[in-house]
Amino acid sequence: MMTGKDRYLLEVSGLKKYFEVGKKKTLKAVDEVSFYIRKGETLGVVGESGCGKTTCGRTCIGLYEKTDGQVLYRGEDVHQMKGEKRRQFTKQAQIIFQDPYASLDPKMKVSEIIAEGIRAHELAGSEAEIKKRVEELLVTVGLDGSYGTRYVHEFSGGQRQRIGIARALAVEPEFIVCDEPISALDVSIQAQIVNLLEKLKKEKGLTYMFIAHDLSMVKHISDRVMVMYLGKIMEITTSENLYNKPEHPYTKALLSAIPIPDPHVEEKKVRIRMAGEIPSPFNPPSGCRFQNRCPYAVEKCRMEEPALTQIEEEHFAACHRCGEF
Secondary structure, three states: OOOOOOOOEEEEEEEEEEEEEEEOEEEEEEEEEEEEEEEEEEEEEOOOOOOHHHHHHHHHOOOOOOEEEEEEEEOOEEHHOHHHHHHHHHEEEEOOOOOOOOOOOOOOOHHHHHHHHHHHOOOOOOOHHHHHHHHHHHOOOOHHHHHOOEHHHHHHHHHHHHHHHHHHHOOOEEEEEEEEEOOOOOOHHHHHHHHHHHHHHHHOOOOOEEEEEOHHHHHOOOEEEOOOOOOOHHHHHHHHHHHHHOOOOHHHHHOOOOOOHHHHHHHHOOOOOOOOOOOOOOOOOOOOOOOOOOOOOOOOHHHHOOOOOOEEEEEEOOOOOOOOO
């Protein structure tokens, strides 16, 4: 992977996040992943449930302590930050959580939820200024400015997620981890939230790490896409490359599962079906993590773990047989 303090907003090298479960079990949620995110771009992170994408995002902004590896934000080690430097980082990097109800305190009014960060970082000088700022943020995310006097339970799922977005924006961040922000919403609302995030990105110069399992939505919002499986990166490339010429068998299988709105085209589409279930993350397969479900696996795949190898500019894949099928 390329390096350089000035080239990337976030640079991750050999990141590991393990969880000890009981006395003898270790869950390798994120296992030796390396990637970067440029300022102003959106990196989509996709994969089946349990692949480690959420853990990766949370570890990148310090919500989880790393097990090993390094996370650099503007060249500074996130997990070594202390005191004022850490405080400033929490202002620069925010997160939008998957469940907009569980992540918002039901005992607090919406205005109090959004104002917490403003007060903590002293971004307004008086209560009147804070109130005005909260009303502006609510309008920014498509809600009425007067909604600040209400409680979370009075809103729909889509409205709650807009409140969560307003809370993240309150401290004027430049990097936001969007942790499956649309998966808990109705399909009719999902596109609205994605369009809002795109609009805010352009207006405020934001950078996103957009975690999701809906590849059609990821295509719509992402500049580059990273595909994860059992804690490993399988493929990472531009959105255009991933959808037009995927290299990894797992990526191809995921893409083949995207429904096509035209029933005649959908009927003729060849679906790549993966055999078996996802292996236990406590006991992943030897060699390639995907080998027991891959239709192209050979003996080398079972014995030797493939490295994430550059295929072309901005295109990396971890497969011994890339280009053969």
